[in-house]
Amino acid sequence: MHAESTGSRAAGVGDAEPGWEAPGAGAAPAKGHTSVGQLAWLALLIGVAVEPHAGSLDSWVLAALAGALLWRSGAALWHWQLPNTPLRAALTLSGSFAVVYTYRRISGLDAGSALLILMLALKLIETHSARDRSIVILIAWFVLFASFLREQSVMSVPQLAGGVVIGTLALLQSARPATLLTPGRALQITGRLLLQAVPLALALFLLFPRLPGPFWALPSAGDGGRTGLADQMSPGDITSLAQSDEVAFRVRFRGPPPAPAELYWRGPVLERFDGRRWRTQRDSARDPSGPDRDYAARAAAGKQLYSYELTLEPNQQRWLLPLETPLSWNAPGSTLTGTLELLQDRPIDRRMVWSGQSVALGGFSDARTPQQINLELPADANPRSRALALEMRLDAASDEDYLRRILTMFRKEQFFYTLQPPALGANPVDDFLFRARSGFCEHYASAFAVLARAGGLPARVVAGYQGAERNPVADYWIVRQSDAHAWAEVWLDGRWMRYDPTAAVAPERIESGLDAALPGLARNDLPLLGNSEWFERIALSWDAVNATWDRWVLAFGPDQQSALLEGLGIQSPTLRDIALACAATVSVVLLLFTWFSSRATRSRPDPVEEAWQRLCRLLAKRVRAREPAEGPAEYAAAVARIRPDIGATIEALATHYLRLRYDKIPTATEAQHFAQLVRQLRVPPETAIPQ
């Protein structure tokens, strides 16, 4: 085709691929223009994404964002001048410094989200093109993601839905350079996208391999204030826990629940005492062999067995908090220590669901004699308490009588149960027993254990929770941080026996909870609505919704995933099995989707095109085939040269065909008319033509 090339100087014709020009200036929309409508969508998305952070951010961050939004809207509406590059650089620098100055760091949830929102504000004031808009959307989505690190209750579901829907709408509108789609049309497109995306997302959510555990440090801020039991206890620790209404865990009993006074949830067992503070055994000192095999067998015979399922909130500790005394449990990665602590092999950093069976016993047998550590008291601490113990032990008839005398002392003498205990001095137990005489459960448990040890009895303190609030709406029990409790355990006759001195001081606490024991207790829950019954009911219903959400959605993790796959017939799935199942499911979903969509796109057969093809086939047989590059008009002209007898008809048909093609889409009658004309065409064999 280049046979008649234009010589050496015109060499450009063949080798460098010539390209089509960008359309001339003026015809196209102004470069990088962001319309008011597009800005409105961006602002809406930013509102949804930033709202959950608003409570915990410094107000200047929000003010900066609002200012950026205002400035950008001003530029779009009233042609305000947007900041130039040096000013933007200055704003970026001062913003980063302000974050570091405010939060003293740049990692952590608060500082991180402040930085992200600041980036959002800065990007906003330099937003012009579709690309800029898409980056704003991307940052907003990441801000939304960060908000789930703060809070992922049921309340964040609308946030998620809103963020995805509005973000997709905003992206759809942003990707268009010129005119916006009408809201109805945009919603239709977005709706279709999302409806098709949801099954895929669900498959990924359920089957994407969940790896256990953090790969890098968890954010400290935001989670730092997390309350819960710890591996040590000083006077006042549990008192401060009792002020918190936060849910520690929820329990669902299969079968009848124990009496409230029997609800002792066993946590850390504190054996080391330094005169003030109780601590657990070091991990290395823990008995690896676990408890005696029949530690509860004799006592459990004939007793009521309680089955329960416990949804534990993440608390960064390792105790699974079974009902005393645990007999069996189904919680991967956990062991029962010799002190009857049910310990997870790693801190519980996600909501965890496990089930177990317990008997409600006030003690358990142990074949091993207690170690020296259960008798140790610092030689120089609490001298008056030790003197008192010796005195009381001499008066007592037996060990049991001695312990009973201590409880009687707590009950009969002027001891008070209070959430506002006075500060204790250098010898806290002496100070408590002889001066303050008012305290919370840990004061009593600690004093009891010290007195028992001083009287020659091995003793220790057990921390955990006592009691639970029943939710009648969904029939489960809520255990809050305010139910945190401490009691003592004493070695008697080959058994560790539970002694709860709090029950001696304030029996209502054990029978019916903290609110009954301390009626004037003002915790910070909506004082105005106070105790009205319907409010209580609404609150409990709401907790039931949350519990379901926590149990079925938020607690979904590696264990639940394995259980799901086992339910589908894959026995003890490995990570590889899960990945394969995920890949297979996603592929099937995508294939189904492709199949449906290709069925939908298959265009209607075109009668005009079919008729023209038939005409071409006929002429190819009788006259000559059409060259690939030959247009209809050229082909008809060529045919007319060869066969003048039918030439005019063919040329007329080609013209007709071109008109149907180039003008608007032909109506059905027009198309059928053309098809009929082609069908009526007769091409006599060439030999029949008189030359």
Added chain:
Amino acid sequence: MTRPRHRRRQLPRFLNHRLQRWAQRRQGPDGEFVELHQGRVYILPTRSGLVFGAVFFTMLLGALNYSNNMGFALAFLLTAVAVVSIHHCQRNLAGLRLSVSGCAPVFAGELMECTLHLTNPGRGPRWQIAAGPATERTPAVDLPPGASGELTLRLATAQRGRLHCPAIRVSTRHPLGLFESWAWLYPQRELLVYPRPAESVSVRLPPAAPDFENAGESVRGTDEFVGLRPPLPGESLSRMAWKAWARTGQLLAKDYRSGAGSSWLDWNALPAGDPEERLSQLARLVIDAEAAGQLFGLRLPGVELPPMAGQDHVHRCLAVLATYNGELRARAR
């Protein structure tokens, strides 16, 4: 961002070129009308698409690290939306009917305009379909079901000659701009570029025949067929161009003129020198002669067009000038 944006390509130039060649081998040349079947609609993530993918992956890592199920939900939902948008993007192009028209010859240095006709035969609307280089500024058309639209393409021309019509890239980023699907169209068209007419001509226009000026109607003799013209009132039926009417639907009369008033535009009458310059000057002469209403012939070494008038003749002459290869012929002689 205020910095100027240049043509943004999805792929490096080299790769794009290879891919296009491969697609051309695969598809073969296109006929007059093209229906884009799914197999020739390609799709790749745009740059934003890649950035979004990276951020979604970061979200996934964060969700894994913090065992944050709402984070998983967000990351998976957004990923799923992006994946689903692949289908929507491809479906936006697949099934589209395309044809090219226009592409009238231009003088070198001018922009050649071609019109791309797009027809949506499907049941659903199509959005934001662009043609030509993929930039933000490329205007795009929305096509409701059954509608047709047009996009104008412009091609810069630098040199005279025949130009093979470059591949036309029809593309869309609908719906989310995260993916771009595109198809290449290979129209089998030769685009003709005339020589750039010289500013001034070094020789005078050859003198016209003396009787031409006042010849008027009498010139329209029966000597030579020179082209087609609108019919005059009372035109003889035998002068009508019936064949052309059947072809184009426009009724014209055949124009005959006497060869007496003709002049020759001759290559050899021009000063020797750069052959391209000579061709430019001849192009100028052709334009001027037509403007003066003269009958003229064109004579180049090896080519001779007898004197005629009319637009057809002008185009024929310019086409000869466009494709003339002087040196080759000179060497052949």
